[in-house]
Structure formats: C-alpha cells, structure tokens
Amino acid sequence: MDIVGKTIGYYSFNTITKVKIKKAMKEYSIVIPNSIYTKYKSMLAIYGLSFLNEVVNYYNNDLALTASICTSLPLNEKTEKKICFHLEHYFFRLIACWDYTFIALNEFLHTELISSKDIKQKIIEENFFVSIPVKKEGGYIEILRFPVSEEEKKEVEKKLKKELTVLTPVNLKVAINKKYEMTDHIRQIFELYNNEDAIQQAKTIRNSIVHSDSLTKKFSFEVSDLFKGQVISSKTISDTRNKIDLIFSSMEILKRAITLLKEMIILDLFPNRIENQLKEYYLHLIKCEKCNEENIIMADFVETLDHNPVCLHCNSENTKLIEKVKVSEPFYEQILMKFIEDTLEYYDQELEGIIVNE
Ligand SMILES: [Zn+2]
Incomplete structure (x- = not known):
C-alpha cells in the first residue's frame, strides 16, 4: 500500500472497533445542562452557561472520540503506529480542553484575562x-x-x-485570588489540574510532541543515567501501552473538573468578592395573595419589617412568605438594585400624585 493509502487507513476501523468506540464514548460523556437549575440565578450564571456548554460538547464529542479510538483498537505491532497517530491528537485535545475549561471559568467570573497572545496583540x-x-x-x-x-x-x-494579562492557569488563579474568595469548587479545579499525576504526565507528553518527539517516531529523546546527558532511545510497545493507560484516568480527572465548573454555574455558586468573603446573602420568596405574583426581596430587609412586605406588582400588603434562600452575591445585588429602582419609581409616582392633588 502506498504511503497516502496507509495514512488514510488510520481513519478506517472494522465493525467491532466501531462498536467499541461508540460504547466507550457513551461512558465518558458529561450530561449537558439545558438551563440553570436554580431560579435564584444571576445574569453571570446565564452568561457562563454558554461557555460551559461549549466545553462539555468538546469533551463529549471531540475529546471522547479520540480517547475512545485509542482505547478501543487492539494494541499490537501492526496497529501501534495508527494508535500513536490518534494518541497525539488525544494529548493535544486533552490539554486544549483544560484550556477551554479555564477560559469558561474566566468568563463566568469576569476575571478579565485575555484568552490568547494573538487577541492581546490585536x-x-x-x-x-x-x-x-x-x-x-x-x-x-x-x-x-x-x-x-x-x-x-x-x-x-x-x-x-502591562495591563492586559493573557490567560494561563497560573495567571487565572492569581487573578481570582485578587478579586474573589477562594471557594471549594475553584480550589478543587486547580488542585486537579496541578496535583494529579496523570495530568502532569499528559502535559509532559503533549509538550514533547509539540517541541521534539512525535509519538509515531521510532525513537525518542531520553536522559542517560550514566552519562547524564541526552541520548536517543528506541520506543517499545510498552511505552505506547503506558500512554494508553493514562487516558482513562486523565479523562476522569478532567470530567471531575468540568463537573465542578458545571455545579458552580448551574447552581449559581458564584464566589463573593474578596472584601465580602465569608458573608452570606439571603433572599425571601414572597407570594402575593391578591395578584398571585411572586416577588423576591432581600431577607435582611424583610426581617426589619413588622408586617409582611408589600407586593411590588400591586402594592397589596396581603403577601405570604414562601421561603428564605441563600444566594450568590451578584444575584443578591441584582435583586437589591431592582428593589431600589422599583421603590424610587413607586415614590416618584406617589409624589406626582401629591403634586397633582395640590
Ligand atoms: Zn400583588
């Protein structure tokens, strides 16, 4: 077979392998959220959701496909080169998917780092x-x-x-620390990226593919124990086996990180600004017995009243307290701003009424 035919053959799979790939892909997938799971959600959560969905789609489709090809093909001398070809794609995409996860976190938190050097230059x-x-x-x-x-x-x-900082995991962590309190979710995402051995190995493999060794080459650069310098070492099938073995754990670790980000967004677990760390924000859901509309009002305000809060839609005092809920700082502020606007509008109308009556 000529070289073109042989290379195109990297993309042909027999029926058994195709079935295996399909099954493996299903096992990797993350459930895509259609919407935010709480009704007490800030605009930032809604904004973050579109970035999250892009990351989940990339993980479920592009990355999971490449991972499944590598683990579904039987490894032997005939298939090794073909597997190595797809393994390279796997390690590229794995690290890219981590980058996209951090971009989504950056956008959700409005940390304002620039997504790449090219965009900074532009x-x-x-x-x-x-x-x-x-x-x-x-x-x-x-x-x-x-x-x-x-x-x-x-x-x-x-x-x-000087002002524009390009997003890297290190820069992002520094920027988050400056602006927000460190929550368990954010801490765990960075710990998974920085401390898990499988991810460290994957980063090293990906960097060596970019800078020196293709996985499809017959040899690689190593460091000699004896001469303490660079030597050329021929690859064995067990090197490839070790790389394939990294797939399952690295996919699981990334899945945990994306799931943490997903929880932050769909439950609106937005961190407090650093100056308000440890502060808790509560709102009250109130239902009007007269017009049936639901109102959301700051709980600390409701607690200062000696009567039930007035309905913001019809001004009736016949309201019922439904539930008190803990919410994120941005959502509390969103409700507070709305409450101030409505109150000012209400007093403006009252004032107008007085002026007209006079
Ligand atoms: Zn009402």
Whole structure:
C-alpha cells in the first residue's frame, strides 16, 4: 500500500472497533445542562452557561472520540503506529480542553484575562486607531478610523502590554485570588489540574510532541543515567501501552473538573468578592395573595419589617412568605438594585400624585 493509502487507513476501523468506540464514548460523556437549575440565578450564571456548554460538547464529542479510538483498537505491532497517530491528537485535545475549561471559568467570573497572545496583540493594534461613528445619508452609521501619532502608539503599547494579562492557569488563579474568595469548587479545579499525576504526565507528553518527539517516531529523546546527558532511545510497545493507560484516568480527572465548573454555574455558586468573603446573602420568596405574583426581596430587609412586605406588582400588603434562600452575591445585588429602582419609581409616582392633588 502506498504511503497516502496507509495514512488514510488510520481513519478506517472494522465493525467491532466501531462498536467499541461508540460504547466507550457513551461512558465518558458529561450530561449537558439545558438551563440553570436554580431560579435564584444571576445574569453571570446565564452568561457562563454558554461557555460551559461549549466545553462539555468538546469533551463529549471531540475529546471522547479520540480517547475512545485509542482505547478501543487492539494494541499490537501492526496497529501501534495508527494508535500513536490518534494518541497525539488525544494529548493535544486533552490539554486544549483544560484550556477551554479555564477560559469558561474566566468568563463566568469576569476575571478579565485575555484568552490568547494573538487577541492581546490585536487589542493593542486596535488601540493604535481612534474610531469615530459618523451618521451617513439614509441613517446608516459609518465608523471612521484615524491612526494616532507614533509617540502615542508607543505609549498605548507600553500601557496595554502591562495591563492586559493573557490567560494561563497560573495567571487565572492569581487573578481570582485578587478579586474573589477562594471557594471549594475553584480550589478543587486547580488542585486537579496541578496535583494529579496523570495530568502532569499528559502535559509532559503533549509538550514533547509539540517541541521534539512525535509519538509515531521510532525513537525518542531520553536522559542517560550514566552519562547524564541526552541520548536517543528506541520506543517499545510498552511505552505506547503506558500512554494508553493514562487516558482513562486523565479523562476522569478532567470530567471531575468540568463537573465542578458545571455545579458552580448551574447552581449559581458564584464566589463573593474578596472584601465580602465569608458573608452570606439571603433572599425571601414572597407570594402575593391578591395578584398571585411572586416577588423576591432581600431577607435582611424583610426581617426589619413588622408586617409582611408589600407586593411590588400591586402594592397589596396581603403577601405570604414562601421561603428564605441563600444566594450568590451578584444575584443578591441584582435583586437589591431592582428593589431600589422599583421603590424610587413607586415614590416618584406617589409624589406626582401629591403634586397633582395640590
Ligand atoms: Zn400583588
């Protein structure tokens, strides 16, 4: 068989292997959340959900497929090269999926790190121009761009290079620590990434594929015990076996990390800002007996009243306390802002009424 036919053969599988791949993929999959599981959810949780779903889809489809191919093919001298070809993809995708998990965490927490060096460079270059929207005939808006002076360019570049931080797991942890309290969920995600042996081995394999050794090569670079220098060592089938053995544990560890992120988002377990760490936020769900509308009001406010809170929809005092719930800081603030707006509006209307009556 010619080389092209042989390489394309990497993608052909017999029926038994196909069945095995399908079965293995099912075992890896993470359940995709359709929505947030709590009705007490902040806008940040809703925003985080779309990023989470992308990560889960990548894990369930792209990564699980590659993992399942590697573990479903029988390993022998004939299949080894084919398995190594897919193993390389597995280690690339595994580390990429970890990166996407951290990007989703960064977006959910609004930590404001930049997702890649390329985007950082593009942001810097975009700031070399001043953009001015101009209204044209027919009402459409044209954006005119004017370059800034060379001197300003240098200043912008210097400032933004310092200000914009590219996302890496280390930078993300530092940024989260500066802004938020460390919750069990966040701590565990980083521990899984940094402390689990299978992930450390996977990172090393992935880096050596990128920089020096393809897994499909017949030899690899090693360090000699005797000469304390670099030597070339031929690969054995047991090297490949060891790499395949890493798949199950590395998939499980990543699944645990994504599941932790999933819990944070669908249960809105958003960390408090660092200045409010350990503070707990409670809201009261209230039902109006007159108009049947449900209201959510800050529990500490309800507790200062000597009567049931007034319905925010119909102003009736005939309300019933349904439940008191612990919520995230952003959701509490969201409800507080809404409550202040509604109250101001209510007093504005009352005031208008008084003025009219006078
Ligand atoms: Zn009402």
